[in-house]
Amino acid sequence: MASRIVRAACPHDCPDTCALLVTVEDGRAVKVAGDPEHPGTQGVLCTKVSRYTERTYHPDRLLTPMKRVGKKGEGKFAPISWDEALDEVASRLKAIAARDPQAIVPYSYAGTMGLVQGESMAARFFHKLGASLLDRTICASAGATALRYTYGASVGMDMEHVADAKLVIIWGGNPIASNLHFWTRAQEAKRRGATLVAIDPYRSLTAEKCHRHIAPMPGTDGALALAIMHVLIRDDLLDHDYIDRYTVGFEGLRERAQAYPPARAAGICGIPVEDIEWLAGFYGQLAVRERQPVAIRLNYGMQRVHGGGQAVRAVACLPSLVGAWRHASGGLQLSTSGFFPVNEAALQRPDLLPEWPKRPRTVNMSTIGDALLADGSDGQPRIEALVVYNSNPVAVAPESGKVAAGFARDDLFTVVLEHFRTDTADYADILLPATTQLEHVDVHKAYGHTYFLANNQSVAPLGEALPNTEIFRRLAQRMGFADPCFRDSDEEIAAQAIIPGDARAQGISWESLKEQGWQKLSVAAAPFAQGGFPTPSGKCQFYSEAMLRDGLDPLPDHVPPYEAPATAPELAGRYPLAMISPPARNFLNSSFVNVDSLRATEGEPHLDIHPLDAAARGITHGSMVRAFNDRGSMLARARVTDRARQGLVVGLSIWWKKLASDGKNANELTSQRLTDLGRAPVFYDCLVQVEAWHEAPALQS
Numbered sequence: 001m002a003s004r005i006v007r008a009a010c011p012h013d014c015p016d017t018c019a020l021l022v023t024v025e026d027g028r029a030v031k032v033a034g035d036p037e038h039p040g041t042q043g044v045l046c047t048k049v050s051r052y053t054e055r056t057y058h059p060d061r062l063l064t065p066m067k068r069v070g071k072k073g074e075g076k077f078a079p080i081s082w083d084e085a086l087d088e089v090a091s092r093l094k095a096i097a098a099r100d101p102q103a104i105v106p107y108s109y110a111g112t113m114g115l116v117q118g119e120s121m122a123a124r125f126f127h128k129l130g131a132s133l134l135d136r137t138i139c140a141s142a143g144a145t146a147l148r149y150t151y152g153a154s155v156g157m158d159m160e161h162v163a164d165a166k167l168v169i170i171w172g173g174n175p176i177a178s179n180l181h182f183w184t185r186a187q188e189a190k191r192r193g194a195t196l197v198a199i200d201p202y203r204s205l206t207a208e209k210c211h212r213h214i215a216p217m218p219g220t221d222g223a224l225a226l227a228i229m230h231v232l233i234r235d236d237l238l239d240h241d242y243i244d245r246y247t248v249g250f251e252g253l254r255e256r257a258q259a260y261p262p263a264r265a266a267g268i269c270g271i272p273v274e275d276i277e278w279l280a281g282f283y284g285q286l287a288v289r290e291r292q293p294v295a296i297r298l299n300y301g302m303q304r305v306h307g308g309g310q311a312v313r314a315v316a317c318l319p320s321l322v323g324a325w326r327h328a329s330g331g332l333q334l335s336t337s338g339f340f341p342v343n344e345a346a347l348q349r350p351d352l353l354p355e356w357p358k359r360p361r362t363v364n365m366s367t368i369g370d371a372l373l374a375d376g377s378d379g380q381p382r383i384e385a386l387v388v389y390n391s392n393p394v395a396v397a398p399e400s401g402k403v404a405a406g407f408a409r410d411d412l413f414t415v416v417l418e419h420f421r422t423d424t425a426d427y428a429d430i431l432l433p434a435t436t437q438l439e440h441v442d443v444h445k446a447y448g449h450t451y452f453l454a455n456n457q458s459v460a461p462l463g464e465a466l467p468n469t470e471i472f473r474r475l476a477q478r479m480g481f482a483d484p485c486f487r488d489s490d491e492e493i494a495a496q497a498i499i500p501g502d503a504r505a506q507g508i509s510w511e512s513l514k515e516q517g518w519q520k521l522s523v524a525a526a527p528f529a530q531g532g533f534p535t536p537s538g539k540c541q542f543y544s545e546a547m548l549r550d551g552l553d554p555l556p557d558h559v560p561p562y563e564a565p566a567t568a569p570e571l572a573g574r575y576p577l578a579m580i581s582p583p584a585r586n587f588l589n590s591s592f593v594n595v596d597s598l599r600a601t602e603g604e605p606h607l608d609i610h611p612l613d614a615a616a617r618g619i620t621h622g623s624m625v626r627a628f629n630d631r632g633s634m635l636a637r638a639r640v641t642d643r644a645r646q647g648l649v650v651g652l653s654i655w656w657k658k659l660a661s662d663g664k665n666a667n668e669l670t671s672q673r674l675t676d677l678g679r680a681p682v683f684y685d686c687l688v689q690v691e692a693w694h695e696a697p698a699l700q701s
C-alpha cells in the first residue's frame with residue numbers, strides 16, 4: 001500500500017488557520033491531522049476539521065456540472081457536461097455584459113480563506129468583465145475598520161505568548177468553539193495563576209470555564225469599555241509614559257470617558273456596577289501598579305450591532321492606557337491579518353477594471369436581499385446575473401426571506417460553484433462542482449497568528465470537480481479574455497501572493513512554503529512596546545484625524561443598538577427579547593452542517609431562553625417554540641437555561657434552512673441595517689418575541 005504525508009492548511013474562516021498533515025494511501029486521503037511541529041496547531045484539530053475526509057468523500061458531493069430542471073429553490077437538476085455548462089454561462093454573461101456588465105454581480109466570502117482559490121482568478125475575471133464590485137462586509141469589516149482608524153491596520157498581539165499573561169479578558173467570543181488554539185493557551189495561563197474573564201451576553205462553554213463572567217446586553221460593549229476607561233482615569237491607573245510617547249488624543253478621550261461613570265454604564269449594559277469597578281480596577285492594578293502582562297482577546301461577536309465599530313475602537317484603546325503593549329503577552333488581539341504582506345494587486349489585478357467614469361458600482365453583500373429585489377428605479381442597473389462561490393448567502397445573509405425571494409426571481413441568472421447542494425445551490429440555474437481543500441493548491445495567511453501556510457494538493461479532484469481558479473480560467477477563455485494573467489497556473493498564482501522584498505516575509509516564498517508547510521513572519525514579539533503602530537503618526541490613535549475627515553466622530557463612543565428599549569420603545573414593546581445567533585460548536589458558519597456526525601451532535605435548531613422569560617410565556621424545556629418579528633419567524637426546540645441572561649434568547653447557528661423543521665433559520669429574523677463603521681451587518685442587533693408552538697411541521701426533504 002503506497003502511503004505518503006502531504007503538508008496542507010485548513011481553509012476555513014477561523015483565526016487558527018491550522019497546519020495539516022494529510023495521510024494519503026493509494027491516492028485516497030485517509031486521515032487529516034494537525035501538524036505537531038507547527039507552534040500554532042500543536043498537533044490538535046477541532047472536531048470539524050479532524051473529520052475533513054468525511055467532507056471530501058461525502059456521498060452527497062457535487063461531482064458533475066448540473067442544470068436546473070425544476071423551479072428555483074426546488075433543488076431539481078440534471079447533469080450536463082462542462083462544455084455545455086461553461087458555454088451557457090459565457091453566453092448568458094456576454095449578453096448581459098453587452099447591455100451593462102454592472103448587472104452581473106459576484107458573491108463570495110470565506111468558504112475558503114485561500115489566496116489562490118479565494119479572490120485571485122475570480123477577481124481577475126470579474127474585473128476584466130466590468131461586473132459590479134462586491135463589498136465583502138459580512139463578517140469582519142466593522143472591527144477591521146475600527147482597528148484601521150486606531151492602530152493603522154488589523155494588527156495585534158501574538159497569541160503564542162498568551163500563556164504568560166496574568167489576566168486574560170475574552171471579549172465577545174467563545175474560543176472553545178471558534179478559536180481552540182487560543183483557548184489552550186488561555187488554559188495554560190490559568191494553570192499558571194492567571195485570571196480569566198469572559199464578557200459575553202451568553203454564558204458560553206468558554207464563559208463557564210472562566211473565573212468571572214460579565215454578561216452585558218448585546219450592543220452595549222462600547223459603554224462598558226468607556227466606563228472601564230473612566231475608572232482607570234479616575235483612579236490614575238494609567239501608564240502616563242506610554243500615553244505621552246505612543247498615543248494621540250488622550251485629553252479628548254479623557255473628556256469622553258468622563259461621560260460614562262460606572263453607574264451610567266451599568267444601567268446601559270444591564271449589569272451590576274460592581275462588575276465594572278472590579279474589572280477596571282483589576283485590569284489597571286495588574287498592568288500599571290504591578291507591571292504584569294494583561295491581554296484582551298477581542299472577537300467579532302461584539303461588532304455585529306449598530307455601534308459595533310465604535311465599540312471595537314473603545315476596547316482597542318484600553319491596552320495603550322495601561323501600557324499593556326510593553327509585554328509580548330499583553331495587549332489586544334482581534335486580528336493579525338494586517339501583518340501579512342499579501343500582494344493583492346498581483347493576485348486580483350485591479351488594473352483590469354474599466355477606467356473612470358466607467359468604474360463599476362459596488363454592491364454590499366450584507367444587503368443582497370434588497371439589492372436582488374431592487375427594480376432599477378434608483379438609477380442603478382437591476383441585477384440580472386449572480387455568480388456565487390465560497391459562500392451560501394441564502395443561509396447566511398441577513399433578512400433571509402428577502403434573500404430567498406431575490407434568488408427566486410425567474411429573470412435572475414444564477415451560477416453557483418459548490419461542494420454540496422446548499423440552500424443557495426437549490427436556486428442555481430447552473431451548478432458547478434468545485435474541489436475541496438484536499439484537491440487543489442493554495443497559500444494562506446491567518447488572522448489569529450503570524451504564519452504563512454502552504455496547502456499542497458493531496459489527492460486528485462473527485463469526479464469532474466475543478467478548482468475555482470480553473471473554472472474562471474475556462475470561462476475567461478470563452479469570454480475572449482486574452483490577457484496573459486488568465487493563463488497563470490495555480491502554482492504561479494501562489495508564487496505571486498507575497499509582496500517581493502518585504503522584510504516581514506524575509507526568507508518566505510511559495511517554494512519554501514511548499515517544502516516546509518509553514519513559515520513565521522518577522523514580527524517583533526511585542527510589536528508595539530515602543531509605539532510603531534502602522535498609523536501615519538506611528539502611535540495609537542485615541543483621536544483619529546482620518547475619522548474626522550470621513551465625517552465620523554474622531555473619538556470612541558457608545559452608539560446604541562437600533563433595536564433596544566431605549567432607542568425603539570414601541571418595537572421593544574412588541575418584541576421584548578434580544579436575540580443573538582453565535583456559532584454552534586460543530587458548525588463553521590454554514591459549513592459542516594451536512595456532515596452527518598457533526599449535525600447529529602448538534603441535534604436540531606435550539607433556542608436558549610432564561611427560566612423567567614420562559615415561565616412568562618408558558619414555555620417548558622424541550623418544547624417547540626416560535627421566535628418572530630416583523631421580518632420573519634423560525635421554529636426551534638426550547639432549552640430553558642440561565643446560560644441566556646434574562647431578556648435574551650440565543651439560537652446557536654447557522655443551520656441550513658432545508659435541514660430545519662420549518663425550512664428557516666435565525667437569519668429570517670435579522671435585519672439588513674448596517675454598522676456605524678465598515679458597512680457590516682447587525683446580526684446581533686435584533687429584537688424578537690417567542691411563543692410556545694404546538695404544531696411543528698414535518699421535516700422538509
